[in-house]
Amino acid sequence: MEIEAKYHPLDKYLRADRIPHIWCPGCGLGTALNCFLQALEETEIDLKNLAVVSGIGCAGRVAGYINVDSYHTTHGRAIPFATGLKLANPKLKVVVFSGDGDLFAIGGNHFIHAARRNIDMTVICVNNHNYGMTGGQLGPTTPLKARTTTAPYGNIEHPFNLCHVAAASGAVYVARWTTLHVRRLKESMKEALNKKGFSFVEVIAPCPTAFGRRNREPSGLDTLRYYKEHSVIKHGIDPSEADIEIGGDIIVGKFVDIEKHTFNEAVEELIKKARK
Amino acid sequence: MRKEQIKFYSGNIAAAEGAIAAGCRFFAGYPITPSSEIAEHMARRLPQVGGIFIQMEDELASMAAILGASWGGAKAMTATSGPGFSLMQENIGLGAMTETPCVVINVQRAGPSTGMPTLVGQADVMQARWGSHGDYEIIALSPSSPQECFDLTIKAFNLAEEYRVPVIVLMDESVAHMFEKVVIPPENKIKIVNRKKPDVPPEEYLPFKPERYVPPMACAGEGYNVHVTGLTHDEKGYPQATDPEVQERLVRRLCDKIRKNERKMRDIDEYEMDDADVAIVSFGISGRSSKEAVKEARKQGYKVGLIRLRTIWPFPDEYFEKIAEDIKKFIVVEINYGQIKLEVERNVGKEKVILLPKFGGEIHKPHEIYEKIKEVYNGN
Amino acid sequence: MKYWVKKELKPPHGKVYIIKDRCKGCGFCIEFCPQGVLQESEEFNSKGYHPPKLVESDEKKCIGCGFCSLICPEFAIYIEKEEENEEGTD
Numbered sequence: 001m002e003i004e005a006k007y008h009p010l011d012k013y014l015r016a017d018r019i020p021h022i023w024c025p026g027c028g029l030g031t032a033l034n035c036f037l038q039a040l041e042e043t044e045i046d047l048k049n050l051a052v053v054s055g056i057g058c059a060g061r062v063a064g065y066i067n068v069d070s071y072h073t074t075h076g077r078a079i080p081f082a083t084g085l086k087l088a089n090p091k092l093k094v095v096v097f098s099g100d101g102d103l104f105a106i107g108g109n110h111f112i113h114a115a116r117r118n119i120d121m122t123v124i125c126v127n128n129h130n131y132g133m134t135g136g137q138l139g140p141t142t143p144l145k146a147r148t149t150t151a152p153y154g155n156i157e158h159p160f161n162l163c164h165v166a167a168a169s170g171a172v173y174v175a176r177w178t179t180l181h182v183r184r185l186k187e188s189m190k191e192a193l194n195k196k197g198f199s200f201v202e203v204i205a206p207c208p209t210a211f212g213r214r215n216r217e218p219s220g221l222d223t224l225r226y227y228k229e230h231s232v233i234k235h236g237i238d239p240s241e242a243d244i245e246i247g248g249d250i251i252v253g254k255f256v257d258i259e260k261h262t263f264n265e266a267v268e269e270l271i272k273k274a275r276k
Numbered sequence: 277m278r279k280e281q282i283k284f285y286s287g288n289i290a291a292a293e294g295a296i297a298a299g300c301r302f303f304a305g306y307p308i309t310p311s312s313e314i315a316e317h318m319a320r321r322l323p324q325v326g327g328i329f330i331q332m333e334d335e336l337a338s339m340a341a342i343l344g345a346s347w348g349g350a351k352a353m354t355a356t357s358g359p360g361f362s363l364m365q366e367n368i369g370l371g372a373m374t375e376t377p378c379v380v381i382n383v384q385r386a387g388p389s390t391g392m393p394t395l396v397g398q399a400d401v402m403q404a405r406w407g408s409h410g411d412y413e414i415i416a417l418s419p420s421s422p423q424e425c426f427d428l429t430i431k432a433f434n435l436a437e438e439y440r441v442p443v444i445v446l447m448d449e450s451v452a453h454m455f456e457k458v459v460i461p462p463e464n465k466i467k468i469v470n471r472k473k474p475d476v477p478p479e480e481y482l483p484f485k486p487e488r489y490v491p492p493m494a495c496a497g498e499g500y501n502v503h504v505t506g507l508t509h510d511e512k513g514y515p516q517a518t519d520p521e522v523q524e525r526l527v528r529r530l531c532d533k534i535r536k537n538e539r540k541m542r543d544i545d546e547y548e549m550d551d552a553d554v555a556i557v558s559f560g561i562s563g564r565s566s567k568e569a570v571k572e573a574r575k576q577g578y579k580v581g582l583i584r585l586r587t588i589w590p591f592p593d594e595y596f597e598k599i600a601e602d603i604k605k606f607i608v609v610e611i612n613y614g615q616i617k618l619e620v621e622r623n624v625g626k627e628k629v630i631l632l633p634k635f636g637g638e639i640h641k642p643h644e645i646y647e648k649i650k651e652v653y654n655g656n
Numbered sequence: 657m658k659y660w661v662k663k664e665l666k667p668p669h670g671k672v673y674i675i676k677d678r679c680k681g682c683g684f685c686i687e688f689c690p691q692g693v694l695q696e697s698e699e700f701n702s703k704g705y706h707p708p709k710l711v712e713s714d715e716k717k718c719i720g721c722g723f724c725s726l727i728c729p730e731f732a733i734y735i736e737k738e739e740e741n742e743e744g745t746d
Contacts, residue, residue, distance in 0.1 A: 224687070
């Protein structure tokens with residue numbers, strides 16, 4: 001027999017008075033948040049020094065649920081905000097939690113520059129292939145031919161391969177998992193949190209209400225079953241070979257894990273030099 | 277030839293259909309509540325009429341894209357709400373400076389910043405006028421019903437083409453999401469204005485030499501080799517970024533072409549104003565609540581009328597100066613903390629103006645306005 | 657020769673806790689439990705969803721893997737691993 005409980009062990013990381021959250025049944029964001037909090041539990045990050053920054057969209061609501069200093073900024077500007085936050089207060093651990101549209105459409109420019117500079121932050125992008133909050137419009141990661149409200153005849157645009165963009169821009173840690181690969185996702189999040197430099201974790205997530213419903217996956221369960229059938233783990237491959245297509249395989253794994261001098265270290269050295 | 281049609285549209289859909297009826301064949305936009313339906317409808321309809329729809333990566337890009345499309349010869353439009361409107365300001369300035377005809381729909385929501393995405397606001401009025409930097413003028417229209425969304429969007433395109441200026445359609449979330457009957461006139465009854473083309477050969481053409489304030493426009497690929505720049509430029513279009521005379525001449529013309537033609541653009545819906553001694557000034561959805569309140573007040577014998585602005589910018593200064601002679605008090609009803617009120621005050625004097633603001637994301641209830649009318653009368 | 661072998665290796669056992677009113681009926685835990693010991697219950701929670709219930713049998717018991725715990729989007733289910741009892745060794 002199951003035991004009825006009132007509280008969850010991870011509630012201490014949540015603003016529990018705001019649970020249940022606003023996300024739909026079957027949404028991948030809850031799972032991503034769950035893995036993230038479990039990752040926090042298992043690393044030794046001092047919560048007092050953790051700051052979570054998010055943008056606009058369903059993924060942007062994550063910041064509001066985590067009981068740390070959290071910042072819900074404007075659309076696409078989570079990364080520059082986080083850059084300022086981290087540089088002004090280097091002892092903070094800054095995590096950006098946002099969506100594919102927020103980080104790569106309007107925020108695309110900011111993403112590639114932060115990665116190029118190797119700013120010490122962790123970016124977790126929950127990729128549900130559309131703009132869910134506003135009703136299911138296409139986004140930069142909508143697969144070719146998929147249906148969205150602004151692509152009623154099927155999407156004609158080639159999507160981004162987010163891991164490729166991150167790696168090409170200079171990120172030092174790049175990994176992709178689906179919300180089905182919960183344990184590996186949690187491990188990757190732990191690695192990303194402990195990594196010095198710009199680390200990126202892409203979480204492929206269902207969006208039954210806005211995207212799945214229009215693309216033959218009416219429930220979150222349908223999408224997860226697809227992930228089960230079609231995910232292929234390939235650690236260490238060139239991310240450019242890991243495109244996502246409708247009906248195709250989803251290649252997941254840890255693609256990039258390198259060491260590089262960070263912007264934050266360089267700034268510190270610069271200040272030391274200038275003060276001599 | 278399309279005959280008259282009766283449709284049941286929301287304000288957003290009516291605006292999109294109005295654009296198509298006006299000849300809009302290019303839409304670049306970005307989803308934002310409460311205007312996303314316009315983009316979605318254009319995505320479906322534009323290919324059907326041979327037009328192009330593209331969802332850009334952000335509003336900045338959307339505004340830049342419609343300017344480009346306009347120079348490519350198309351009638352172009354975008355639609356957004358407050359946060360997106362803020363992002364578009366830089367390129368609205370470029371549109372004003374380069375005299376590019378285009379239409380920007382701003383479906384206002386409660387702000388500031390992310391605000392209340394699903395609730396109504398009318399607080400972008402001043403931003404529509406002053407949002408970008410420098411001296412310039414734009415035109416802004418304000419519909420109060422889906423029918424007006426249809427009609428005024430067509431008017432917006434016509435004004436844009438005639439005056440070569442970005443025209444803002446200042447909708448609000450209530451009108452955008454309201455469903456009402458819309459009568460679509462037969463195709464030959466819809467008046468369409470197109471930009472004036474040069475009637476001289478390229479050697480004689482001066483791209484920014486005005487004919488009664490507005491120069492004829494030669495688009496890309498028509499053989500005129502026009503240079504278009506946001507820098508201060510002379511009649512040839514060449515940058516003259518250090519010449520005070522050129523600057524004065526240019527800025528003066530950009531502003532005068534709108535200011536001096538205010539009367540032609542004036543569009544005010546007067547209701548029960550003939551013998552009124554108190555007037556309500558309103559626009560958009562607030563105009564409808566106000567009308568109900570005026571009806572009730574008239575039944576009770578109060579001599580109150582409604583001035584509903586359909587063209588907000590350029591503001592009808594002359595009209596207000598004149599009407600101030602007969603009206604003792606102006607009650608400004610708007611869903612913000614006082615924006616049109618400032619314009620009315622400027623023209624009729626602060627003592628004559630009372631503001632009835634409401635900005636929690638709700639519309640005024642007619643009886644609230646009626647109570648204010650009574651208060652004003654009894655206060656006298 | 658001495659074999660280092662335990663008389664009987666028992667798989668771990670887990671206790672399943674469910675916060676019924678948080679469940680939104682997504683079905684993830686039920687579908688992906690490796691032991692298949694979760695089923696949709698008949699009862700309704702306060703939001704009208706059917707929370708899962710634990711149905712163990714002789715062959716199938718909760719092994720405390722924690723998959724349901726991690727995948728639940730609603731923080732509505734978690735497990736506690738019970739202490740392992742080892743039988744004696746030789």
